[in-house]
Amino acid sequence: MAKSITVDSLDIYYGDFLAVEGVTMTIKARSVTAFIGPSGCGKSTFLRSLNRMHEVIPGARVEGKVMVDGQSLYDAAVDPVAVRRQIGMVFQRPNPFPTMSIYDNVLAGNRLNAKKMKRAEADDIVERSLKGANLWNEVKDRLNKPGMGLSGGQQQRLCIARAIAVEPQVLLMDEPCSALDPISTSAIEDLIHELKTEYTIVIVTHNMQQAARVSDETGFFNLKAAGQPGHLVEFNSTQKMFANPDNESTEAYISGRFG
Amino acid sequence: MATTVVADDTGRAKPRLGDTIFSRLALAAGIIILVALAGVFIFLTIEGAPGLVKPASFYGSASTFAGYVAPLLFGTVLAAIIALVVAVPLSWGIALVVSHYAPKRVATPIAYVIDLLAAVPSVVFGLWGITVLAPKLSPVYQWLEEHAGWVPFFAGPASTTGRTILTAGLVLAIMIIPIITAISREVFSQTPRLHEEAALALGATRWEMLRLAVFPYARSGMVSAVMLGLGRALGETMAVAMVLSAGGGISFNLISNTNPASIASNIASNYREGTPGKIQVLIATGLVLFLVTFLVNFAARWVVTRNERKLAR
Numbered sequence A: 001m002a003k004s005i006t007v008d009s010l011d012i013y014y015g016d017f018l019a020v021e022g023v024t025m026t027i028k029a030r031s032v033t034a035f036i037g038p039s040g041c042g043k044s045t046f047l048r049s050l051n052r053m054h055e056v057i058p059g060a061r062v063e064g065k066v067m068v069d070g071q072s073l074y075d076a077a078v079d080p081v082a083v084r085r086q087i088g089m090v091f092q093r094p095n096p097f098p099t100m101s102i103y104d105n106v107l108a109g110n111r112l113n114a115k116k117m118k119r120a121e122a123d124d125i126v127e128r129s130l131k132g133a134n135l136w137n138e139v140k141d142r143l144n145k146p147g148m149g150l151s152g153g154q155q156q157r158l159c160i161a162r163a164i165a166v167e168p169q170v171l172l173m174d175e176p177c178s179a180l181d182p183i184s185t186s187a188i189e190d191l192i193h194e195l196k197t198e199y200t201i202v203i204v205t206h207n208m209q210q211a212a213r214v215s216d217e218t219g220f221f222n223l224k225a226a227g228q229p230g231h232l233v234e235f236n237s238t239q240k241m242f243a244n245p246d247n248e249s250t251e252a253y254i255s256g257r258f259g
Numbered sequence B: 001m002a003t004t005v006v007a008d009d010t011g012r013a014k015p016r017l018g019d020t021i022f023s024r025l026a027l028a029a030g031i032i033i034l035v036a037l038a039g040v041f042i043f044l045t046i047e048g049a050p051g052l053v054k055p056a057s058f059y060g061s062a063s064t065f066a067g068y069v070a071p072l073l074f075g076t077v078l079a080a081i082i083a084l085v086v087a088v089p090l091s092w093g094i095a096l097v098v099s100h101y102a103p104k105r106v107a108t109p110i111a112y113v114i115d116l117l118a119a120v121p122s123v124v125f126g127l128w129g130i131t132v133l134a135p136k137l138s139p140v141y142q143w144l145e146e147h148a149g150w151v152p153f154f155a156g157p158a159s160t161t162g163r164t165i166l167t168a169g170l171v172l173a174i175m176i177i178p179i180i181t182a183i184s185r186e187v188f189s190q191t192p193r194l195h196e197e198a199a200l201a202l203g204a205t206r207w208e209m210l211r212l213a214v215f216p217y218a219r220s221g222m223v224s225a226v227m228l229g230l231g232r233a234l235g236e237t238m239a240v241a242m243v244l245s246a247g248g249g250i251s252f253n254l255i256s257n258t259n260p261a262s263i264a265s266n267i268a269s270n271y272r273e274g275t276p277g278k279i280q281v282l283i284a285t286g287l288v289l290f291l292v293t294f295l296v297n298f299a300a301r302w303v304v305t306r307n308e309r310k311l312a313r
Helices: A043-049 A080-086 A102-113 A119-132 A152-165 A182-195 A208-214 A238-243 A248-254 B017-052 B065-101 B104-118 B122-148 B165-189 B193-201 B206-235 B238-243 B263-270 B276-312
Strands: A005-014 A017-027 A032-036 A060-068 A087-090 A170-174 A200-204 A217-223 A230-237
Touching: A005 A043, A017 A043, A017 A217, A032 A043, A032 A208, A043 A170, A043 A200, A043 A217, A043 A230, A080 A087, A087 A152, A102 A119, A102 A152, A102 B206, A119 A152, A152 A170, A152 A182, A182 A200, A182 A208, A208 A238, A217 A238, A217 A248, A230 A238, A230 A248, A238 A248, B017 B276, B065 B104, B065 B165, B065 B206, B065 B263, B065 B276, B104 B165, B122 B165, B122 B238, B165 B206, B165 B238, B193 B206, B206 B276, B238 B263, B263 B276
Parallel strands: A017 A230, A032 A200, A032 A217, A087 A170, A170 A200
Antiparallel strands: A005 A017, A005 A060, A217 A230
């Protein structure tokens, strides 16, 4: 069920403003792909264009091709709602639905997809998803408590459980650990390792050690110059990116000599 | 150590002047509101109390205060309920269009026009109701009597002038739409982007996103908006006094000539020619209206907080 994504010369706009220019890459199935780069270089914008979340901002649009297993994402016949049901997303700050219990939060996506669910089936999905997100043991006795009552790291894992409950083909993560402490971060990173056996994972991170730890392939985004659109500087296996990158500016950024 | 702590004799940190002034001002503002409310209540009680126990002749055909005020109270509540039934769905709909559906260049003028509607004086609404809306509705009432007469609300005989409690309720509805819309729009548009995106990223349609993220977040604000609208509908005087051809007791017949007046409109139409004794009776009805409005507000608050407690458990 995990799928690969092929992106071909993708330009991403906010209205008339070209934010990201000419991205071409192939994201492998059942692997972790990380995007690194300075703030404002378009990594998150690019990530959001992979499940058509980019266009929820008024005036935002893309030009170019995104193919998921041969199916064009931006085809006129493709419903963005259907795309988002197959490509899950985890955000920078944990965002469980504040009025819902842990149980209902996990099932929120499934309840959109299917009209009626048997109780046993629902219980099953909740348990499987929470186990998948390494949260089951911490919350199994308080599933009916509100999701907002959890700690930040637990909330983020709840959001991951919510995303994987619908068994998406791809999981996008937009700086999922940037609001978390090191222990929660490490829990999420372990989780990413486990999830990649089943899902295609794309993660944006500001933390280069994190990219090095979790990802198989890494893309480095940068601005050509201040005020210019962001672009993909280099896309390579993580090992190569961190040991011996092809591009000088990649090396400068990774070794901290960026300026 | 470069830092010094300024302390007075009691050993506590010295409060800053600006903070003190602001906190006193805020406190004073809060107290003034309470005093004003208490003042209104005391006035109504002192002036109205004698009106509760007048000789039977003061209460017209009813002969007791309860019998006198009951139809008025009924008329007040009925007109307000009609207004809410019509205005609430419409207002929430408009608010959603403005906050979530329409593109900005359409939404802004719509919001502006709705706000303008709130600035129209109630006399103008009354005039419009009496000269335009009522005659236009009269044939509709005839039709309702003929085709839906088996529903108690439309039993008829239909009013030929159209100046019925239903017309009054519809005019009230138009008058309370702006306030309900304005507040709902405000709370809808304050929904955190993060929650909306959480719903959208799960593959929610726009309506599902509203249900998952916007309504739960906005619920208490939506109730507040309705309460403010209800408060205005209960207390509205001129429009109802002008539109409604009053005279009649408790009846659910919405389209006939025999309509109960509302408390406020009854005060407005009888105050001028009232004897001191009669005026005390009117003030007593005002006290009843005050208490009802108060109770309704408390009930709504209670419903909201109960819901929130249920969520917090």
